[in-house]
Amino acid sequence: MEIRRALPADLPALAPMFDRYRQFYGRASDPERASAFLAARMDRGESVVFLALEAGRAVGFVQLYPGFSSVGAARTFVLNDLYVEPDARRGGAGRGLVAAAIAHARAAGAAGLSLQTGVGNQAAQRLYERLGWRRQTDFLEYGLSLAEP
Template identity: 50%
Template sequence: MVTIRRATLNDIDRIVPLFDAYRQFYDATSDPAGARAFLTERLERDQSVILLADDDAGFAQLYPCFSSVRMAPTMILNDLFVRPEIRCGGVGAALLHAACDHARASGATRMTLQTAVDNSAAHALYVRAGWERDARFLTYGIAV
């Protein structure tokens, strides 16, 4: 059984290598010092929730948001990462479940996430966990 708990600033040394590896997975350059500063700021300002799997197996980072249409809080599951050598062992599913539990407990009415089009392993995990691909809306972005 995988144990998931909410991380605190005391866990920053445990989270930084996972976060840095997550960023590298998406082709970002390794930057442990930048990762530490970014994560520290998010936690100090209470701008995100980081869920940490036992044995530093993986993490999820959630950002609170709001839906104007629902007039209610929502949550963005922005980051989900499991160490490559232990993938397919239930850690990702446990992190997804813990993220949904946290979102519900915080009053969120919906959670959303994005992943790379070619990340088929993640697609399969999300579908198994009950997530549905949005067929109604397209996502656009622009650098500002």
């Protein structure tokens, strides 16, 4: 398993997985939107994406968004997206991608990482907890939708 930072040249392999990731969370398939969104994030330096490759085939990705903690007066990262192709799950890609995200955040001097996952996504919850992530209960999360899906 090779884990490396994704490059714009990886978009043809990355965008279809990103589209499937969005479908997992209930969005309609939109390959063009998926590709354009990823390309914009990468071109503008607004996210960091790592790619998992197995025998040269892209099997998963993780996407990090940089942020800051005002209270901690420190850089942080949001592990916003983690996806592994169904036929590659339980083969180490998820663990490797999370490890790459952690290593990147440490190298950038971040104070921490945060993430959200679906309440029903038990597999992801088990992975994160096995890797040392702890469920936060100090704050309530709120959202305000400003756009239609």
